[in-house]
Amino acid sequence: MKRKTHILIVSQYFYPETFRINDMAAEWVKRGYKVTVLTGIPNYPAGKFFEGYGYTKNRFEKWNGVNIIRIPLVPRGKGPAGMVANYLSFVVSGFLWSLFTDVNADIVFTFEVSPMTQALAGVWYAKRHHAKHYLYVQDLWPENVETVAGIHHPAVIGAIHRMADYIYKNSDEIFAASPSFARAVCRRKVDRRKVHYWPQYAEDFYKPYRLEGRQPFKLIFTGNIGYAQGLELLPKAAERMKGENVQFVVVGDGRYRAAFEKDIARRGVRGKFVLYPRQDARQIPKLLAACDAAFLSFMDTRLFEMTIPAKLQSYMACGMPVLAAASGETKRIIERAGCGICTPPGDARGLVLGIRKMMEADRDTMGRKSREYYEKHFERKILLDWFEQYLEGI
Numbered sequence: 001m002k003r004k005t006h007i008l009i010v011s012q013y014f015y016p017e018t019f020r021i022n023d024m025a026a027e028w029v030k031r032g033y034k035v036t037v038l039t040g041i042p043n044y045p046a047g048k049f050f051e052g053y054g055y056t057k058n059r060f061e062k063w064n065g066v067n068i069i070r071i072p073l074v075p076r077g078k079g080p081a082g083m084v085a086n087y088l089s090f091v092v093s094g095f096l097w098s099l100f101t102d103v104n105a106d107i108v109f110t111f112e113v114s115p116m117t118q119a120l121a122g123v124w125y126a127k128r129h130h131a132k133h134y135l136y137v138q139d140l141w142p143e144n145v146e147t148v149a150g151i152h153h154p155a156v157i158g159a160i161h162r163m164a165d166y167i168y169k170n171s172d173e174i175f176a177a178s179p180s181f182a183r184a185v186c187r188r189k190v191d192r193r194k195v196h197y198w199p200q201y202a203e204d205f206y207k208p209y210r211l212e213g214r215q216p217f218k219l220i221f222t223g224n225i226g227y228a229q230g231l232e233l234l235p236k237a238a239e240r241m242k243g244e245n246v247q248f249v250v251v252g253d254g255r256y257r258a259a260f261e262k263d264i265a266r267r268g269v270r271g272k273f274v275l276y277p278r279q280d281a282r283q284i285p286k287l288l289a290a291c292d293a294a295f296l297s298f299m300d301t302r303l304f305e306m307t308i309p310a311k312l313q314s315y316m317a318c319g320m321p322v323l324a325a326a327s328g329e330t331k332r333i334i335e336r337a338g339c340g341i342c343t344p345p346g347d348a349r350g351l352v353l354g355i356r357k358m359m360e361a362d363r364d365t366m367g368r369k370s371r372e373y374y375e376k377h378f379e380r381k382i383l384l385d386w387f388e389q390y391l392e393g394i
Helices: 021-030 080-100 118-129 143-149 154-169 179-186 233-240 257-266 281-289 310-317 328-337 348-360 363-377 380-391
Strands: 006-010 034-040 060-063 066-071 107-112 132-137 173-176 195-197 217-222 246-251 273-276 293-297 322-325 340-343
Touching (some): 066 080, 080 118, 179 195, 217 281, 217 348, 233 246, 246 281, 310 328, 322 348, 328 340
Parallel strands (some): 006 034, 132 173, 217 246, 246 273, 322 340
Antiparallel strands (some): 060 066
């Protein structure tokens, strides 16, 4: 009897943190693979360990057939010092773990959202244990560090460039979440034959629901409330629309949430907002269905022109019309699908005009086109079937 291929997933974030890698790992178990996950103690996005987890609690778990190994790290906290400590502590723990573990995997799959430093643990394990290393690039470094963290010191950025080159060189296959990301990786003198565009999908529970009788017009944002999302646009837009029948629904948590709520209060638009804490992902489709259009935005930077955010696939899977304060890859998909309206990032006046336009639009047709484009380009089974060819060495 053929031995199951053993996949070691390296991801600093994993269940009960809500990232798409949870679904990927559980699906690979269903498809007959043995799956082990090397991850940290859950603390994202609040910055403190989840209840029931710690240095001596629940370090080894089994979830949906997945073996989970949680290595020690420093919780990210609220400030930049805590985040740096969080990133570095995972690397140190991952290096030590790779030296002494008896886990014997065939393939290492690094789920590379920020920080890219986590991929070092995957590379080191693969080299030491003679396994293949597959890298899934969802954040570009050092671009992300410069754009989001505002770090530009040549010594720091130079070190990150060298780290990125080392990781790319020591990856057997590289998968990028957008065509622009794939091109950016290739520009680093990486063999183009091992770089592949592999978009994200949405879990099967993201699907259309229909609720009738909505008043007022509701625009919903779901997900991480961070500085990179550019959500300062919403209070500015709400201030300009005080006399209009519009409500903003915001679901999630993150480093910017406290400042976001202060800005809402300062502008006197608290009545325009409905704020929910972070929700179980399975509740999101019903929250979307209770609203008229879904919103996403970014800071106005070159990096985010190259990014396809995971929430876009989630919105489209639910058949939602999409209003995006974004350009680049996101705008390309929305316009090609005919599923929404795009306004310039960082432009509050433009967003107000976009909201008014969306209020008058044929949103039923937009929603239908949204789901159709998702099924053609981002459907979960199709993308996982395609990737399985690499797991099988085809």
